[in-house]
Amino acid sequence: MGPTRLGTETLRRMLADLRAGADAALGTYLYKGLRIQVSRYGSTGTARTARLYRTRRERGLCVRCGAGVTRKNPSSGKLYRLCEAHRRKIDSVSA
Numbered sequence: 087m088g089p090t091r092l093g094t095e096t097l098r099r100m101l102a103d104l105r106a107g108a109d110a111a112l113g114t115y116l117y118k119g120l121r122i123q124v125s126r127y128g129s130t131g132t133a134r135t136a137r138l139y140r141t142r143r144e145r146g147l148c149v150r151c152g153a154g155v156t157r158k159n160p161s162s163g164k165l166y167r168l169c170e171a172h173r174r175k176i177d178s179v180s181a
């Protein structure tokens with residue numbers, strides 16, 4: 087995923103998240119040709135990975151590649167955690 091382009095309104099929202107110290111402010115942004123990188127200071131790789139997994143899961147994105155997941159697990163009724171390509175790849179490894 088590339089940087090999020092900020093307009094006046096999205097910049098205002100991002101600054102509000104930033105002021106609140108919310109995880110929602112984390113990310114890479116582009117504003118008038120300037121790149122803004124917001125990351126958690128002192129965060130370990132493990133914490134970053136856990137946060138990435140959680141946000142992708144909440145947004146219904148593949149936890150491996152961030153692609154949108156469309157199919158649901160019939161037994162739980164929830165979206166699969168992997169996209170079709172990664173589900174196939176992992177199924178073929180375990181089969």
Ligand SMILES: [Zn+2]
Nearest residue numbers: 148151169172
């Ligand atoms: Zn994937």
